[in-house]
Amino acid sequence: MGEDIMKIRVVSSREEIFTLNPNERVVHLAFRPSNKDIFALVETCPKIEVIQLPKSYRRTVSKSIEMFLEMQRIQLIEGDVWGHRKDINEYYSIPSSVIEKIRELKMEGTPAERIEEKVARESKLNPEMVAYILTKEAPA
CATH class of the missing domain: 1.10.10 (Arc Repressor Mutant, subunit A)
Known part of the structure; x- marks a missing residue:
């Protein structure tokens, strides 16, 4: 089993989406994403399987985005990266x-x-x- 599953890529700004590795599978968005941000993320990381959002942002995701992600077989998960220091590491390790x-x-x-x-x-x-x-x- 690869190491890659163990890590969650933490993204703290929309500009950062475009710098992501296309192989990312699990991404945590630490900002409130617009529909455009989610589309950009899926385009940048075609292998993405999970998008994690903090609870408060998860509630603001539109129905159309939820349906889009469902069709792409991408899970939208609510959750936090506890005590993660982005300045030290862009990945949160499980x-x-x-x-x-x-x-x-x-x-x-x-x-x-x-x-x-x-x-x-x-x-x-x-x-x-x-x-x-x-x-x-x-x-x-």
Whole structure:
């Protein structure tokens, strides 16, 4: 399994969208994106699978964008990158201990919902992000 799944690319301004690596799969937008920003992001990163937004911004996303992302099979997830310092690193890393925990629980046959709940509670990741990692990092 590649390292790339473990990292969330944090984008703090719309100008930054155009500088992104086209291979990014998980992006956290730390600003309130317009429809145009989301289209630009999907165009710049054709492999994108998850866009994460803080709760307050998630609520402002238009229905048409939600439908567009659904058609592109891109998940829109609500969540934060806790204590992330953008000036130090443009990526927020999901600790490997979290991935290990997910794998362990999965191997024990724990139902996905329980894993999402438990890991989200312990790691401050939101359940949707845990679900994404579960499908990506720890396939059955």
